[in-house]
Amino acid sequence: MLNMPATSSFLMPVYTRQPLSFVRGLGAILWDEDGIEYLDAIAGVAVTNIGHAHPEVARALAEQADLLLHTSNMFGIPWQERLSEQLCALSGMQRGFFCNSGAEANETALKLARLHANSLGISQPQVLVMENSFHGRTFATLAATGNPAVHRGFEPLMPGFVRLPYDDIGALQQAAAATPNIVAVLVEPVQGEGGVRPASPAYLQALRRLCDEHNWLFMVDEVQTGMGRTGAWFGYQHSAVLPDVITLAKGLGNGFPIGACLARGKAATLLAPGSHGSTFGGSPLACRVGCAVIEVMQREQLPGRAARLGERLLQGLRAGLHGAPGIVGIRGQGLMVGIELDRACEELVYRALAQERLLISVTRGRTIRLLPPLICSDAQIDDIVRRLTRLLN
Numbered sequence: 001m002l003n004m005p006a007t008s009s010f011l012m013p014v015y016t017r018q019p020l021s022f023v024r025g026l027g028a029i030l031w032d033e034d035g036i037e038y039l040d041a042i043a044g045v046a047v048t049n050i051g052h053a054h055p056e057v058a059r060a061l062a063e064q065a066d067l068l069l070h071t072s073n074m075f076g077i078p079w080q081e082r083l084s085e086q087l088c089a090l091s092g093m094q095r096g097f098f099c100n101s102g103a104e105a106n107e108t109a110l111k112l113a114r115l116h117a118n119s120l121g122i123s124q125p126q127v128l129v130m131e132n133s134f135h136g137r138t139f140a141t142l143a144a145t146g147n148p149a150v151h152r153g154f155e156p157l158m159p160g161f162v163r164l165p166y167d168d169i170g171a172l173q174q175a176a177a178a179t180p181n182i183v184a185v186l187v188e189p190v191q192g193e194g195g196v197r198p199a200s201p202a203y204l205q206a207l208r209r210l211c212d213e214h215n216w217l218f219m220v221d222e223v224q225t226g227m228g229r230t231g232a233w234f235g236y237q238h239s240a241v242l243p244d245v246i247t248l249a250k251g252l253g254n255g256f257p258i259g260a261c262l263a264r265g266k267a268a269t270l271l272a273p274g275s276h277g278s279t280f281g282g283s284p285l286a287c288r289v290g291c292a293v294i295e296v297m298q299r300e301q302l303p304g305r306a307a308r309l310g311e312r313l314l315q316g317l318r319a320g321l322h323g324a325p326g327i328v329g330i331r332g333q334g335l336m337v338g339i340e341l342d343r344a345c346e347e348l349v350y351r352a353l354a355q356e357r358l359l360i361s362v363t364r365g366r367t368i369r370l371l372p373p374l375i376c377s378d379a380q381i382d383d384i385v386r387r388l389t390r391l392l393n
């Protein structure tokens with residue numbers, strides 16, 4: 001139903017909502033209150049990677065809810081141990097800390113950078129962050145974020161960040177030579193909120209080299225790119241580099257809130273009892289769901305499928321939109337695809353729903369962002385292309 005009131009007076013008006021509610025989902029399909037069917041090409045913003053109402057996620061939730069929801073981190077949590085071991089095996093990291101969101105995962109990484117500085121006797125540490133980045137809405141992560149709209153009204157911002165142009169090796173080298181007290185770098189392998197911009201492998205490799213040369217922590221924000229989204233388990237794996245710290249959330253719980261900060265080497269040893277924590281982080285419920293998600297992804301080889309489907313989506317869009325008015329570029333990695341237009345296009349989100357029964361998002365005002373679930377069929381990917389082609393032509 002596309003005419004219900006968009007806001008409720010009992011909610012803080014934080015979001016611009018579409019005039020529509022969904023009541024049910026299955027795989028890449030959603031149904032609204034009137035039973036009308038929609039094709040989901042955003043997966044709850046890169047969250048429901050293995051699809052809506054996945055039976056194994058539902059079973060993990062139900063079975064664990066029947067046994068034990070929460071005991072606190074004062075006790076051993078075998079599902080947390082198991083999830084951390086599995087994530088470390090997939091990522092090349094050595095230890096994990098669990099929390100409940102991407103912003104908290106990045107807070108943890110930034111606290112590791114501070115502890116690293118402290119261990120080196122650096123009292124005014126700087127973390128390199130990028131223009132156009134997004135890392136979250138808490139005070140530290142919004143300061144790390146490279147978008148003035150995210151900062152507005154929350155000044156003074158937390159100090160200790162140096163901002164550089166993204167994917168620019170020269171700017172990195174200049175900063176390394178000119179800026180004292182750098183202790184870490186925080187970077188997204190593909191800027192998602194920033195308009196779907198993949199970094200070049202050479203850039204991530206240059207970052208790794210500089211971090212080694214200067215004893216900085218190489219921290220990669222995989223909140224959006226992680227868990228298979230880009231066609232590898234983690235975005236940095238396309239560049240054959242190994243970070244010191246990575247952060248995860250979104251797809252890890254397929255909709256159940258969970259975040260993680262994983263680290264290796266010195267970075268994995270910096271936190272000590274009492275130095276960090278989370279009441280809800282790493283609950284038996286959240287971690288059992290995370291294990292179920294990984295099991296499905298491994299069995300169905302979903303990172304590889306995302307790579308193949310992403311190629312199909314890009315090629316389909318390039319063919320279908322060839323000659324369409326106002327297309328500046330079509331780019332992406334795996335099932336993270338952006339179509340940049342020469343004009344603001346937020347209204348397309350509503351038109352895609354109303355005319356094509358298709359969920360899309362628009363980021364940075366003029367880039368259509370597609371993040372379909374990794375379990376989409378070939379036919380569903382072709383259907384996304386067909387509906388978008390009609391919309392944009």
Ligand SMILES: Cc1ncc(COP(=O)(O)O)c(C=O)c1O
Pocket residue numbers: 101102103104106134135136137188192193221222223224225249250
């Ligand atoms: C790259 C990146 N980092 C961090 C976040 C923040 O995650 P959360 O909203 O779970 O706090 C997001 C959310 O969009 C993100 O895309």
